[in-house]
Amino acid sequence: MGKKVAFLQGNEAAAHGALYAGCNFFxxxxxxxxxxxxxxxxxxxxxxxxxxxxxxxxxxxMAALLGGALAGSxxxxxxxxxxxxxxxxxxxxxxxxxxxxxxYNVMRGGPSTGMPTGPSQSDVMCAKWGTHGDHxxxxxxxxxVQETYEEVxxxxxxxxxxxxxVMVMPDEIVAHMRERIVFPEKGEIEVIDRxxxxxxxxxxxxxxxxxxxxxxxxxxxxxxxxxxxxxxxMQDGFPTTKAAVVQEEEERQVRKVxxxxxxxxxxxxxLLDDAEIVVVAFGSTSRxxxxxxxxxxxxxIKAGLFRIITYWPFPEKQLLALxxxxxxxxxxxxxxxxxxxxxxxxxxEGKAPVLGIFRVDGEPINPGQILDKMxxxx
Amino acid sequence: MSKRYEIRFSGAGGQGLILAGVIMAEAASIYExxxxxxxxxxxxxxxxxxxKSEVIISDGPIDYPKATIVDALLALTQEAxxxxxxxxxxxxxLLIDSELVTKQPKGNFKVVSFPITSTAKNEVGRExxxxxxxxxxxxxxxxxxxxxxxxxxxxxxVPEAFLELNKKAFNIGYExxxxxxx
Numbered sequence: 001m002g003k004k005v006a007f008l009q010g011n012e013a014a015a016h017g018a019l020y021a022g023c024n025f026f027x028x029x030x031x032x033x034x035x036x037x038x039x040x041x042x043x044x045x046x047x048x049x050x051x052x053x054x055x056x057x058x059x060x061x062m063a064a065l066l067g068g069a070l071a072g073s074x075x076x077x078x079x080x081x082x083x084x085x086x087x088x089x090x091x092x093x094x095x096x097x098x099x100x101x102x103x104y105n106v107m108r109g110g111p112s113t114g115m116p117t118g119p120s121q122s123d124v125m126c127a128k129w130g131t132h133g134d135h136x137x138x139x140x141x142x143x144x145v146q147e148t149y150e151e152v153x154x155x156x157x158x159x160x161x162x163x164x165x166v167m168v169m170p171d172e173i174v175a176h177m178r179e180r181i182v183f184p185e186k187g188e189i190e191v192i193d194r195x196x197x198x199x200x201x202x203x204x205x206x207x208x209x210x211x212x213x214x215x216x217x218x219x220x221x222x223x224x225x226x227x228x229x230x231x232x233x234m235q236d237g238f239p240t241t242k243a244a245v246v247q248e249e250e251e252r253q254v255r256k257v258x259x260x261x262x263x264x265x266x267x268x269x270x271l272l273d274d275a276e277i278v279v280v281a282f283g284s285t286s287r288x289x290x291x292x293x294x295x296x297x298x299x300x301i302k303a304g305l306f307r308i309i310t311y312w313p314f315p316e317k318q319l320l321a322l323x324x325x326x327x328x329x330x331x332x333x334x335x336x337x338x339x340x341x342x343x344x345x346x347x348x349e350g351k352a353p354v355l356g357i358f359r360v361d362g363e364p365i366n367p368g369q370i371l372d373k374m375x376x377x378x
Numbered sequence: 379m380s381k382r383y384e385i386r387f388s389g390a391g392g393q394g395l396i397l398a399g400v401i402m403a404e405a406a407s408i409y410e411x412x413x414x415x416x417x418x419x420x421x422x423x424x425x426x427x428x429x430k431s432e433v434i435i436s437d438g439p440i441d442y443p444k445a446t447i448v449d450a451l452l453a454l455t456q457e458a459x460x461x462x463x464x465x466x467x468x469x470x471x472l473l474i475d476s477e478l479v480t481k482q483p484k485g486n487f488k489v490v491s492f493p494i495t496s497t498a499k500n501e502v503g504r505e506x507x508x509x510x511x512x513x514x515x516x517x518x519x520x521x522x523x524x525x526x527x528x529x530x531x532x533x534x535x536v537p538e539a540f541l542e543l544n545k546k547a548f549n550i551g552y553e554x555x556x557x558x559x560x
Contacts, residue, residue, distance in 0.1 A: 007404045007414075032422070116422050177417040177443050178400060180407045284443065291441040367442050 004183040010148040010175040011078075014104055014168070015040035017152030018076045020184070021191055023102075024050035025073035027064035029057055029083060032116045033172045034106040037078035058086035062103075066094050069101040070228065072219030074156055074193075078104040081123055082113055084130065091165055092131035093230045095253065098207070100159040100194055100217070103167045104152065106175040107283075107335075109362055118362030119172035121283055122336035127167045128312050134250055136257035138264060139167040139312040141282040145179040150189065151309070157192040158264060162256045163214050169311070171335060173284035173364060197224060206237045207249070213256050261313045268307040271297065275304025276328040277374050280319065280344050282308040285333050285365050292370035301374055308340075316347035323348035329377045333357040333365045353377075380413075380438025383522055384445040387512070388430040388462050389454030391420055394509030397535070398452075399431030401513055405523045405531035406435045412522075415443040428457060435522050450520045452512055454494065459483050471519050473512070473555065490519060492558045497550060507547035514551025519559065525552060 008016070015037045018026075026041045038054070045052045051068070055061040061077050069075040079087065084105045094101060107123045109115030127139035138158055142148040152168055159166040195216040197204050206226040208215045215235075218224030227237035232246045240246065257264065271293060272278065281289040286307045296303040306322065308315060323330070329352055332341040341356040348354065357373055359365050385402060387395040396418045403416035415434045421427030432445045447467045453459035453474050463472055463483035470487040475494040482489055494515065498508040510532060517528040529548055536544045 005408070007400075007407050007416075117420055173417060173443060177415055178403060179415050180413070287441045287443055294441070364444055366444070366446065368446075 003185065006181055006183070007178055008145055008181050009036055009178050010142070010145050010170050011036035011106070012040050013145045013149040013181050014078070014152045014170075014175075015044065016183070017149035018102070018156065019044060019048070020149075020189065021153040021156035022074045022193070023076045023156065024048065025065075025068035025075040026051070026077065027053045027055055027061045027068060027075065028077045028079065029055055029061045031058075031080045031083045033108055033175055034078040034080045034083075034104065037076075037104055041076070058083035059090060062087040062090040062094075065101050065103075066090060066097070066099050069094075069099050070097075070220040072222070074160070075101045076104060077101070078106070080106045080108050080116075081110040081120075081126075084123055084126055088126075088131040092133060092135060094165040095131065095135035096133075096230055096232070097228050098163045098215075098217070098253065099165065100163050101165050102152065102155045102159055103165060105167055105169050107169055107171045109360065115362045117172070119284065119364060120335050120360065120362075121171050121285065122339065122360065123169060124311050124336070125339050127169060134254055136162070136164050136254050137167075137312040138162070138164065138257055138310070139169055140266075141308060141311045142168065142170050142174060143283050143286045143307065143309075144174065145177065146181050147309075148174060149181060149183075153189055153191070154266075157190065160192045160194040161214070162260070163194060163217055164253075164256060171283040171285075177284075201225065205235045207233060207235045209235060209252065213252050213259065257313060261317070264310055265313055265315050265318070266309040267315050267318060268305075268309060270305040270307065272304035272306065272322070274302055276302040277331060277377050278304050278306055278322055278327050278329075279331045279333065279370060279374075280306045280308065280340065281333050282311060282340070285335060288365050288367045289333060289370055291367040292374065295367060295371055296374050303374055314343050314347065319344055319347050320349065323351035327352050330354045331357065331370065331373050333370050333373075335359050335365065380436045382440070383435045383450075383520070384448050385433040385435070385450045385516065385520060385522075386430055386445050386448050386462060386465070387432075387452045387516070388428070388458035389452075390458075391427045391429040393429065393454050394506070395429050395452075395454070396420070396431040398509040398513040398516070399433050401531050401535055402516065402523070402528070403433045403435070404535070405517075405528045406433070409527035409530050410523050412437060413440055415440045417443050428455075428461075430458070430462070450516060452516055453479055454508070454512065455479070456481060463487070473515055473519060488559075490515070490555060490558050492554050494551070497554060498547060501550055502543065502547045504543060507543060510544050510547035511551035511554075514548040515555030518552045518555040
């Protein structure tokens, strides 16, 4: 029997990916260009006994998301730039309280209300630094409908495995375009669930590091009773200002992600073996880049593509290795004013020039622009 | 490299252009066994404002999902015809609504014109199927998808009660375009 195929939007694929991963709770507030995720899940979740709730605003939605996730659900919200800004306070809460959940954010023009129906890639810094303080950050940036489906599953897996909020950030083009998708069979893609406590309720501590950097999480409201706060906390969940504990806890929270970059960082290398010009791109822009690389090759230009799939943690090690191997130049096309450009410059330590192509007019970067930039490289 | 064929449906919000593009792409991808990507751009308005829907069809993987040089263009407003006909490929085809686009754009492309909206209203019976009349015409003019497969895709998308209406709209559009082209 053939696999089930469909012709879907990125957002619709995201909703179905969430269901595959075991999502049984959605809390959100509709916003262009992400609303289709809520639309699909409002129809599908009740069928499987899940819960869908439209809250009064984006902060309320984030609060409901954390509550649902803490109570044992696999929880998703979807939003776009202005909504992401509003959620930030509670995203930080999710990081410090270590609550696994997935935030799907479609990047549209910004700042503020910006261009609601225009594509953008300018929320990537907000994914890491939108909420204040040191905290772990994972952000995945799919480039196709199929990959959006799969990356949403991976986002759930990473959030459960590392007990932390994870973001998936397609740009508006990926979120709204339609492509053929082949659905995986049940069991074909691994689905990870959070570690449950192995101790009886009276011995349970929600941040018990004797189980490693990622302590087991009991369902809040079950017979396991514990305290949750946004303050720096001890292993039993109660607040502390004890210097050594706070230092160690902060470092552990960040280490959950930074100590496991090889497990989390995902990328694709295309024609890089002999590449003298390396385009570093993600999302829909990486599709323009691949087109441009193919064109360049027919003209005898040795170009290749490094496609970012995990934006945070940033693939610093891989890009530095490319720079050390020796390339003539990196090119960073992106629908923002240089966010990735700065990161690539930083991690390649000046070993090769980094040329940027920045666009914030609501139009995609076309292959011709990238090809022209390649020709500027001497 | 694989061959790309680029189609753009353009006009105003509310004319059903995005759906027309979606059906064209579904016909190619699901029924014709080709690869297809459909994308769109539109303003924040629910109706009015400009709207366009693009379909790339190819026999291989499609990287860039937007149109570069358009093979076939539908324009249902004068503004869309003026704005997008410059993107047409030499030898490409432009389909316009003869009553809505009164100033015909000039260029090295073929222009096919008939009163698409009036056809929907008077001959099919409902103005709301303008997009399906236009889709039928585009299927005929582009020749990328068989008439049968395109009709299947149309019927898979519409509610039961409107199957006959849409079938009629699709086929009238198909025939009219062939006649107008001759």
